[in-house]
Amino acid sequence: MNFETLEFEVKDNIGILSISRPNALNALNAKVINELGLFFESLDATVQCLILTGSGEKAFVAGADIKEMASIEKNAGEAFAKRGQTVFQLIENSPIPVIAAVNGFALGGGLELAMACDFIIASQNAKFGLPEVSLGLIPGLGGTQRLSRYIGKAKARLMVTTGDIYSAQKAYDWGLVAEVVEAEELKEKCLEMAASITKRSPLAVRLAKKSVTDGFELSQDDGMQLEAQLFGEAFASEDKVEGVNAFIEKRKPNFTGK
Numbered sequence: 001m002n003f004e005t006l007e008f009e010v011k012d013n014i015g016i017l018s019i020s021r022p023n024a025l026n027a028l029n030a031k032v033i034n035e036l037g038l039f040f041e042s043l044d045a046t047v048q049c050l051i052l053t054g055s056g057e058k059a060f061v062a063g064a065d066i067k068e069m070a071s072i073e074k075n076a077g078e079a080f081a082k083r084g085q086t087v088f089q090l091i092e093n094s095p096i097p098v099i100a101a102v103n104g105f106a107l108g109g110g111l112e113l114a115m116a117c118d119f120i121i122a123s124q125n126a127k128f129g130l131p132e133v134s135l136g137l138i139p140g141l142g143g144t145q146r147l148s149r150y151i152g153k154a155k156a157r158l159m160v161t162t163g164d165i166y167s168a169q170k171a172y173d174w175g176l177v178a179e180v181v182e183a184e185e186l187k188e189k190c191l192e193m194a195a196s197i198t199k200r201s202p203l204a205v206r207l208a209k210k211s212v213t214d215g216f217e218l219s220q221d222d223g224m225q226l227e228a229q230l231f232g233e234a235f236a237s238e239d240k241v242e243g244v245n246a247f248i249e250k251r252k253p254n255f256t257g258k
């Protein structure tokens with residue numbers, strides 16, 4: 001599939017998807033949101049882990065496209081937010097892990113996009129914030145909901161009401177970012193993490209992700225039930241037989257994802 005605003009490459013079952021709008025610091029316009037939706041709807045099993053990043057060195061994504069927003073009609077905000085939320089939900093619920101490799105500004109919709117991924121790896125020069133209030137807006141792509149789940153209610157309220165921008169180190173201290181690395185090591189580090197994922201059972205990886213993601217929204221008792229059910233699915237799989245036999249036979253497993 002050919003995209004105008006996305007670049008995609010895949011090697012050894014690891015995909016790298018870059019948002020590419022060099023003249024607008026990769027800002028999210030309607031085209032990017034639609035293309036992201038199409039991309040995630042058509043992902044096939046050859047990709048077992050995806051790294052999502054922004055092209056260039058300056059920005060992951062510097063927010064929603066402010067210039068496009070100026071032309072969106074007054075009453076179209078809710079529909080725009082719902083379309084974006086659906087696409088970000090598709091990313092969060094995607095059957096494969098999605099790593100956000102944040103290489104510069106992750107502001108507004110950019111941070112919301114990164115938070116829809118499974119975890120965030122940041123370069124030292126990354127900057128994080130939800131500055132919507134400075135534009136007379138509030139986050140509309142899941143930011144007010146996902147941020148408090150990452151860093152807690154008080155710090156989330158601090159971020160959304162001040163609109164201030166924070167360093168990678170602060171984002172790491174607050175639990176928003178899983179790891180901070182030198183800018184020139186970001187891609188390598190993410191590829192290394194992705195390679196640790198793709199050598200595991202794709203089926204078990206999918207179920208493990210689902211158990212954490214879906215379980216997070218449930219009570220602990222309901223989460224335990226979900227975990228037991230997904231454990232049962234893993235237990236009945238060919239990958240479980242292969243994984244256990246490979247351990248006993250002291251060889252590397254050859255997983256098929258079944």
Ligand code: DAK
Binds near residue numbers: 138
């Ligand atoms: N949109 C459009 N263009 C952008 C942009 C953006 N968000 N960010 C940067 N650009 C463009 C700049 O206009 C400039 O283009 P030219 O003027 O050269 O044509 C080019 O990218 C380079 O940017 P700068 O020259 O400004 O670069 P600096 O290094 O000086 O500054 C910066 C970098 C990231 C600090 C600055 O560009 C900046 O403050 N950008 C805006 C950050 C921001 O406020 N982002 C929006 C957050 S609000 C909604 C749902 C969700 C949202 C909105 C509505 N609905 C439900 C309707 C989400 C809102 C947000 O994301």
